[in-house]
Amino acid sequence: MRPPFGRRPSIGAVLLGMTVAALVLPLSGLWILRLYESALIRQTESELIAQAGVVAAFYRDAWRRAGGKPEALGPPVDPAWTRPPGFDPPWTPRFASLDLAEDPVLPPAPDPVPAMATEFAAAIAGSTLAPILREAQRTTLAGMRVTDHQGVVVASTGEEMGLSLARQEEVRRALAGEAASVLRERMGHERTGQERTAQDRTAQDRMGYGAGRDSQTVPDRSRSVRVFTAQPVLDAGRVVGVVVLSRTPRSLADTLYGKRWPLAGLALLLLLSVGVLARLGTVAIARPLRAVTALAKRTADGERGVMVPLPRPVVREVAELSDALARMARTLEERADYIRDFAAHVSHEFKTPLTTIRGTVELLRDHLDSMPPADRDRFLANMDAEAERLSRLVRRLLELARADVMTVTDDAATDAVPVAARLADRHGADASLPASLPVAMEREALESVLANLIENARNHAGAAARVTVTLKAEGERAILQVADDGPGISPANADLVFVPFFTTARDRSGTGLGLTIARGLVEAHGGSIALLPSDRGALFEVTLRRVRR
Secondary structure: OOOOOOOOOOOHHHHHHHHHHHHHHHHHHHHHHHHHHHHHHHHHHHHHHHHHHHHHHHHHHHHHHHHOOOHHHHHOOOOHHHHOOOOOHHHOOOOOOOOOOOEEEEOOOOOEEOOOOHHHHHHHHHHHHHHHHHHHHHHHOOEEEEEOOOOEEEEOEEEEOEEOOOHHHHHHHHHOOOOEEEEEEOOOOOOOOOOOOOOOOHHHHOOOOOOOOOOOOOOOOOOOOOEEEEEEEEEOOEEEEEEEEEEOOOOOOHHHHOOOOHHHHHHHHHHHHHHHHHHHHHHHHHHHHHHHHHHHHHHHHHOOOOOOOOOOOOOOOHHHHHHHHHHHHHHHHHHHHHHHHHHHHHHHHHHHHHHHHHHHHHHHHHHHOOOOHHHHHHHHHHHHHHHHHHHHHHHHHHHHHHHHOOOOOOOOOEHHHHHHHHHHHHHHOOOEEOOEEEOOOOOHHHHHHHEEEEEHHHHHHHOOEEEEEEEEOOOOEEEEEEEEEOOOOHHHHHHOOOOOOOOOHHHHHOOOOOOHHHHHHHOOOOEEEEEEOOOOOOEEEEEEEOOOO
16 A cells, blocks of 8 residues: 555745744744843833933932932941942943843832921922922823832822832932832733822823823733832932832833834735745755655656756756666666576576476486397496586575575685685695685685685686685785686686686586676775786686785
8 A cells, every 4th residue: 555645745835834833933942031121121121211310310419409408318338329330420321131031020119108298408409309200201201209218208290299109129229229120020010119190190001101102002901011110319338319210111022013114014025035045945856856756766666767867957866866866776787687698598507407407307218128238338427427417506696695695794704824725735736825824705605606716616616726725914905816827818718707607617517607607706805806917827817805813
């Protein structure tokens, strides 16, 4: 059953999805980390800090002119924020530090509570400053409050005059001399810690605390936090008052909504870019793969020579795949040709002895009783010789099959000297051998290679020919040579000596497989075998990797 290829996504769809994911993930990360909202909050905090610095300067001047005496307010404080590294007095910069991803969002500010009567100088300074604060609020949209050194409100844009804000964390820290900024929850239109005046509420609701002209379309509940900053008013190192400012920053939804048309255009441009990139990826990858697939299908249907490397593929992996498939198809075709030719040779080699045996059997069956004993023995001897030839062919074929599928381990090593000496002595060959020469080849394979070469020399050069076995080392290689002084091999046959079943000694029971088996064993061990030119006779040379112990 064929797999349901149609249900699987195409490369183009996968590339499009990956590109969209690569685009969405950073944006989702920005959303999750709330980086842009934190930037909006820090922008609001910076504006409030700047405003608080101006208000604090006005209040300190008014308090001094009203007769305020800092030495009457207790011991001085030494806040670290007034001594930042890298700045010399009197510079005391203060930077925004709130981060929505790290700083906690505190509950709404507690309601102010009644307090004792405020200091006279502070009351005079507050009455002078109050009209200025209300006028500034029309532009800044910030809630502004100024307290005396005890946290009692002396000037406000709201309705907290004479009430104490000392219970608020940021105010308490400012009374101790520490400038502080916090985030607090904002609960729609109810109080945000201090009661807003009708004018304050109307302005802030209409403007959305900086939301702009589109705030009526975007719900007010999208702005869920409010920035509070408390700036201590210092004189001679003593806290003479606190400036408390608060404002709701623009929310991310407000900002994005205000830029909705440019953002829509940018989104469209990004989607078009994603589509173009996915299309380019499809052209660079999917189209060559479809071409390779079409060639592979034609090869699977039986066409020969159609699987060729693609011309000028863009992607390296596609080029490697195309080249690998072409080499695989060529190897399979060569293997198929080899098997076909091998089957034809085997059938031919088996046909002659089988025909002889069958004819002899029929002849003996018809004339066994009348046949002279000498003729009968001769026919039986012929049958035995042909059966022995079949047996020899079978053994050779098995050896060839083992050579073709042999798996060699990396640690295969054999000292070639004892093997060469024993086989040379067994076949009556001369030997020129070193004391020891380990080679990267298994012992049985080395014996088979050397035996085939010596037997080949005996069969073709004749029994009276001289056969010499030479073994020597050349660098990292071991050279094994088998030479004879016979008639040699003609140039026409020199290119055919390693072809299976080719032999010029068929009348001497040659099978034409000995040299083929030897080549298979040598190449399986990473070596090479060749017929070299010789002044007299034949010279075969085997090159193997030398093993150092």
